[in-house]
Amino acid sequence: MSLESVLEGLDPEQRAVAEAVRGPVCVLAGAGTGKTRAITHRIAYAVRTGVVAPQRVLAVTFTTRAAGELRGRLRALGAPGVQARTFHAAALRQLTYFWPRVVGGEPPKILESKIRVVADAAREIGVSLGGGELRDVAGEIEWAKVTQHRPEDYAAAAARAARRPSVEIADVARTYAMYEELRRQRNLLDFEGMLELTAAVLTEHREVANQVRDQYRYFVVDEFQDVNPLQKMLLDVWVGDRDDLCVVGDPNQTIYSFTGASAAHLLNFTADHPGAKVVRLVRDYRSTPQVVGLANGLLGRAPASGHALELVAQRPDGPAPVFNEYDDEIAEADDTARRVRKLVDEGVPAREIAILFRTNAQSQMYESALAAANVPYVLRGAERFFERPEVREAVVRLRGAARAGADAETDGTGLIRTVRHVLSGAGFSDRPPEGAGAARARWESLAALAQLAEDMAADDPGAGLPEFVAELEERAAAQHAPPLEGVTLASLHAAKGLEWDAVFLVGLAEGTVPIIYAKTPAQVEEERRLLYVGITRARVHLHLSWALARSPGGAQARRPSRFLDGLTGKTTTHTPARLDRSAKRRPAKGPQPCRVCGRPLTAAVERKLGRCEDCPAELNEELLAALKDWRAEVSAEQRIPAYVVFTDATLQAIAEHRPESREDLARIPGVGKVKLDRYGDAVLGLCGV
Structure with a gap:
């Protein structure tokens, strides 16, 4: 490949990046604008023109996939030998190499996951944490470490950053402190510690820093908007007082601030490096003008728009x-x-x-x-729904409850009540945990199961727990192909x-x-x-x-x-025709008609009322108020949620129909045999029977 061919096919802005082979360079690259093409051609052009030897280049990315793609493209461009690594891979390589010389002794073991040590730390201080909460605390510790906050600083820093973990902030701080103590006792090093220790070794040992800076003289950092303070600190130590640094990023794609990433490093690059060359890549080769127009319009409506790049x-x-x-x-x-x-x-x-x-x-x-x-599908970045640990655990619990005959009630509310009760044993509650994180994700998975039970109850009020479990197993089997x-x-x-x-x-x-x-x-x-x-x-x-x-x-x-x-x-x-996912649960007869206008009733609440929600009906307001007061007393006495006694829709249907016998009351959807036996006399008494 000739030298000129390295620049062929580049648009004017991409070519400007490729030819800017010296000094600090900041590339603001929008989505679909060919940033990887621009920076690989820049490195190849610098190598081919003798500006730098390939082994003196360090290209830093955020994923091993991206690093592999960089190496492959550079080989194709005639620049093999360039080191393309993630921050952690580069730091580990240096730390492993220099450890015998500057520290000596047994090197620490790299901690692949914090969860086990976090669990031990929580146990040591007497804090009880579930699986999701353990992951959330581990995430908070990672955030604190990459933003350079010690355990004693965490609470104040978390408050300033408006973080809302699922665990009390004070308990996170205490767990963090014990985690650090156990980690040191066990000679363990987590990924954040690896970056911090590498930076410390280079800072405290001039001969090591000189050797690393002699090895790597030319730096390129991709996705610079995702750099966190700890990574920025290590990068500054690597670069030293030199200026052969090229950073590439898009402030419009800053979506990891919750992990400590900050676009400020990208946006303030020219302030940190006066005289830096700035190139904007805005020609979008990926999307049609219609898609690009919507993307620009979305950012253009931001309160303080000023977004750096319009595609x-x-x-x-x-x-x-x-x-x-x-x-x-x-x-x-x-x-x-x-x-x-x-x-x-x-x-x-x-x-x-x-x-x-x-x-x-x-x-x-x-x-x-x-x-x-x-339609076949693949799930990226997460386990399939029925393969998630909390869902597998919940299905096992529900299956066991079904075998034990847990749901004695045969109406839809009984199914909902039973499923929610079983899920509560897996950590489900009526209210979600505070903030984001693993605990919230676990709750949302369990909430999706609870909602499935409500959907089944609406489709078939006679469905019980065995039918619900069978439905879950059928769904799981269909989706495991x-x-x-x-x-x-x-x-x-x-x-x-x-x-x-x-x-x-x-x-x-x-x-x-x-x-x-x-x-x-x-x-x-x-x-x-x-x-x-x-x-x-x-x-x-x-x-x-x-x-x-x-x-x-x-x-x-x-x-x-x-x-x-x-x-x-x-x-x-519109409401399109639904895919037939529950035909076996639908009754053979047609939909129940509205008793006022005759329209088929499809919504569960309408079927309970026996009419469309907006159709007129004679409602005895005094009776409805009396029924709600009675329900509140029963709920408090039996220590169960009010809806488990009767839902609002069922009480409204009773107040509209004013049943005169047990047979009349039994015809109202939501009043099954169990509830008729349990509450029938009291309800009829309120109705004046």
Whole structure:
């Protein structure tokens, strides 16, 4: 390959990067603008022109996959021998090499996971932590260490950063202190300690620093917006007082602030390195003008926009982004699966389609919908729903309860009550834990199972726990088939760095995007950037959707994400035909008609009332108030939630029908045999019978 050929095929901005082979360089590279191409050609051009020997180059990335891609491209460009490593891999290599000389003795063992030591530390100080809470505390310790906060500083730092772990901040601080003590006692070194110790060795031992700086004289750092303070400290030690440093990043894709990453290092690069050359890559070769326009519009509506990069599409026109609003999440999942099936039938490879969501717990509905539509899929960045530890544990508990005959009641409320009771043993509660993290993710998985029970009860009020367990096992079996190729299911975070021909962004409702625990303006704006990342994954087809209610018949109280304000254009609002995922549970007879207008009733609450919610009915308000007062007394006396006695819809149906006998009362949906025997006389007494 000739020297000039290294620069062939580069656009003017990419060529400017490649030719800037000396001095500090800052490349602001938007999504799809060819940043990897630009920096690999820059390194190859510097090597081929004799500016630097390949073994003197250190290219730092954030994943081993990205490092491997860099090495492969550089070999193809005639620049083999360049070191491309992650921060941790480079630090470990140096620390291992210099340990005998500067420290001596047995080197510490690298701690692959903090969980076991965190569990021991919590036990030592008498704090009880569940599996999700252990992961959350480990995450808090990592955040504290990369932002350079010691245990005694953690509480104040966490408060300033508005962090909301699932464990009391004081308990996190105490566990952190004991974790550090146990780690030292056991001669263990975690990944953060590895970076810190490497920086300390180079700082305290001049001869070591000189040797490393002689080895590496030319630095390139990719994804610089994701660098945390600890990594920045190590980089500064590596570089020393030299200026052959090139950083590449996109402030619009800063989505890991919760781990300690900060775009400030990228945005302040010219202040730290006066005279640095800045090149902006804005020509988007990935996405159509329609996708690019939506991405630019999203960031342009930020409160203090000023985003550094506005993309310029280079591809031909494509279809406009599609916005869809659904009555409920099941309708959203079913129609998304139908649209995916249509794309596949039209020739779009399944591997070139992705469904992206905000939280991993949302995958369950899409796994089920795709399986029902006979569309293969692969789940990226998380275990399949039915393979998650908390879900496996919950299914085992539910199976055991079914075998023991746990649900004596035969109405839908009995199923809901029984499932919630069993799930409580696995850590489920009516209220989610505070903040984000593993504990929240575990709760959301269990909440999805509880919601499945409610959906089954709505479809078949006579279903019991054995039927529910059978349904779970059937779903699990259908979704365990290992597809060779499939549609990608992934969270928005896991999708970063990837791209597909067609992308479906689902669940774009307030409370999910932005996520409900994003409280501060900075946290909300990070959620905006996360949606931007999702939009810019699409090459041609882009679908954005949200649901007005969680489940069929639920109150349609949700609204689209605030980020879509002014962007949606014409929105399709419809309830498509559902995929038949529960035909075996549906009664053979037709839907119950409304007793007022005759319309078929499909929502659970309407079936209980016997009419459409908006149809007029004679309601005895005094009786309804008396029934609610009686229910509150029974709930307190029996120490059970009020809805377990009777739901609001059932009480309203009683107040409308005013039953005159046990037979009349038994005909009201929600009043099964068990409740009739338990509460029938009291209810009829209130009705004046």
